[in-house]
Amino acid sequence: MTADLAVPKLEFMRTESDGDILVVTLDRAEKRNALSAAFIEEIFDLFEWVRRSDAVRAVVIRAEGKVFCAGLDLIEHHTEARSASDFMYICRRWHAAFDAIQHCGKPVIGALNGAVVGGGLELATSFHIRIADATTYFALPEGQRGIFTGGGATVRVARLVGEARMVDMMLTGRVYSGDEAVSAGFCQYLVDGSSFDKAMEIARTAAQNPPLSNYAITSGIAHIGNMASGDAYFAEAFIAGITNTQPASKDRLAAFMNKTAAKVLNE
Numbered sequence: 001m002t003a004d005l006a007v008p009k010l011e012f013m014r015t016e017s018d019g020d021i022l023v024v025t026l027d028r029a030e031k032r033n034a035l036s037a038a039f040i041e042e043i044f045d046l047f048e049w050v051r052r053s054d055a056v057r058a059v060v061i062r063a064e065g066k067v068f069c070a071g072l073d074l075i076e077h078h079t080e081a082r083s084a085s086d087f088m089y090i091c092r093r094w095h096a097a098f099d100a101i102q103h104c105g106k107p108v109i110g111a112l113n114g115a116v117v118g119g120g121l122e123l124a125t126s127f128h129i130r131i132a133d134a135t136t137y138f139a140l141p142e143g144q145r146g147i148f149t150g151g152g153a154t155v156r157v158a159r160l161v162g163e164a165r166m167v168d169m170m171l172t173g174r175v176y177s178g179d180e181a182v183s184a185g186f187c188q189y190l191v192d193g194s195s196f197d198k199a200m201e202i203a204r205t206a207a208q209n210p211p212l213s214n215y216a217i218t219s220g221i222a223h224i225g226n227m228a229s230g231d232a233y234f235a236e237a238f239i240a241g242i243t244n245t246q247p248a249s250k251d252r253l254a255a256f257m258n259k260t261a262a263k264v265l266n267e
């Protein structure tokens with residue numbers, strides 16, 4: 001890997017390029033990768049850059065240290081003594097930053113480890129694919145902290161795992177890990193070894209897809225999920241009309257017709 005010099009200047013993350021895959025490392029291990037207001041602004045700026053970059057075909061996000069992300073920087077929040085309007089603005093910046101991840105148009109794969117809790121879970125649910133390792137666990141301890149989610153959990157987490165499960169987690173501090181976390185929908189993969197190695201494998205596969213197809217998949221499905229069924233069918237047809245007639249699609253369909261395309265196998 002080589003350092004990617006084109007990305008915005010970062011304090012709380014570092015980036016490397018592996019071909020057309022951008023590897024982003026949360027780099028605030030001394031604070032358990034807690035998300036300060038400045039950290040959130042960096043995330044927004046970075047993924048706005050990713051959206052515009054033709055060089056990036058997929059993104060892998062990992063973390064330095066034993067904790068993926070402990071969520072909101074509670075010490076900063078306490079010492080800042082924010083007003084209600086101040087914190088409402090902070091929440092809206094979290095929403096913007098995580099929307100920038102989800103809708104950057106490139107597949108974003110999370111290589112998770114250790115705690116993925118509170119705002120860290122809100123961050124992770126903005127990724128398109130999440131891989132957990134044996135140390136990974138998920139929680140929403142907001143009820144025990146006397147606070148409420150503000151980074152989009154009521155939308156993203158509830159959509160992934162269900163409203164009832166989310167309420168239970170917040171009221172009781174229930175923790176999910178291992179096979180139970182996969183079954184509940186917190187992650188799509190659980191590996192015995194390195195979640196990063198699996199994330200890179202998936203990223204390399206996804207990066208081979210035409211960029212327009214990846215954009216349609218990673219952004220289109222999420223938007224369609226917010227629509228009434230009639231509007232959703234129209235949007236799906238519109239997206240399919242554009243995506244399924246792109247030059248890259250024609251080339252791949254020709255390969256299928258000529259029996260030179262890779263076959264779909266259950267291996």
